[in-house]
Amino acid sequence: MSKIKSYISAFRLRTLPLALSSILMGNFIAAYHLSYKWQVGILAIITTVLLQVLSNVANDYGDAVSGADNEERVGPERMVSSGKISTAAMKRTVIVFSILSFISGITLISFGNFEAMSFKAWALFLLGLGAIAAAIKYTVGKNPYGYKGMGDIFVFLFFGLTGGLGTYFLHTGTVDIWLLLPASAVGLLSAGVLNLNNLRDVENDAKTGKNTLVVKYGSEWGKKYHHFLLITALLFMVLYGAFQFHTYWQWLFLPTYILVVKNLRTVRKNEEPQLLDPELKKLALATFFMVLLSGVALLF
Template structure:
């Protein structure tokens, strides 16, 4: 594999649809309230892509250092562990994406200053810096939170609440409590992807001391947890539509439900964790489908 292909592989492009889901939904919600701004949407999308790639690179580096990446690991080949990219090269690229995330995020806030106060912009900048730190500290550092069972919480916060509410806020300069429902829904689906990933890796994570929430509670309970996350998303979607009913088009999100139900069935029937690997991409794409159909339904 060439160095260029190795880097593209390390970026793990298949994770990007999941990262974009919260930006798209936050923007759709803003558009439904007449607050959509194209430049904000483009900058928010770029910032999210940079953060997701940063997280993927840091995860590759951290799992290689800790030993979680080894010959028994399931899933795509990791760049550092395989020797395609050196640790020094990976550290340099992590720094590059930290700088790209900062630059894009600051430009985003600069554009948002039309509707935000200075204090609000500083708070948003602080949240952005925390997002960068969270992307790195998932598997890198002395106490990576991904190894102690807190990955689910951070994914819920940053891929759900911060992603959806933050995007809406930068578009409109305002928030309302009802927005927490779709933000929670996307957060649940994002955690569902992580839970599926950890179910797949439970055997290797147990051996290498990576104490994910799945390792802590066991695969049997993790399957019910998966049902809670995906089932909860469907309930929340209906609840939001009921409380904010305008037209039947709001139920477009139902198009994603057969894929969510199928994913739950596969998880409960699964006996070999390695067989769950193909379902990761499918659930990520289903999350994007949910975001798009939910958001489009609000515009009719």
């Protein structure tokens, strides 16, 4: 594998649709409310992509250093643990993407619908710094929160509430309280993808001291938790459609529920954790298409 291919593999581009889901939700609803700013829309997507790649390379680096990545790990090959990218080179990559994320985030905030030096701008600036720190600290450092069972909370916050509400806020300078429902739905589904990852890796995580919620409470608990996350997300989307009903086209996203229900059935019946690996991609794409169909329905 060439160096370029190794870095592309480390970027884990397959994770981008899930990362972009809440951003697209915020963009679609802002456009529906006639408040869309194309600079914000484009920069929000660019910043999210940079943050997600930062999270992925930091995860590759952090898990290799901690020993969580080894020959027993299930899932895509990691570049540092496999020796295709050195620890020093990956650390430099983390720094580069931290700087790029910071620059893109600052530029995004400058186009927000509020005064440049206002309280709103400073609040978003601090939130942006928090997003960069969260992307790195998931597996990097002395006390990574991903090793303490806190990854689910941060995924819900940044892949759901921050992405959806934050993007809408950048467009409008206001907060739509109803947006809490679809933003939370995306956050819960994103936490579901992480939970699938933790169910798949439970044995190796337990051996290497990565104390995810599944490691702490067991796989059977993890399956019940998975059902709670996904079913609650589906209910939130239905509630949003019911209370914000304008046209029957708003229900265009409902066919994606078939994919989510299939995922629930697979998880419930699963006895071999490694067989859950394909389900991560399926649930991530189901979330992405749910948002896409929901947004298209709002606009057309």
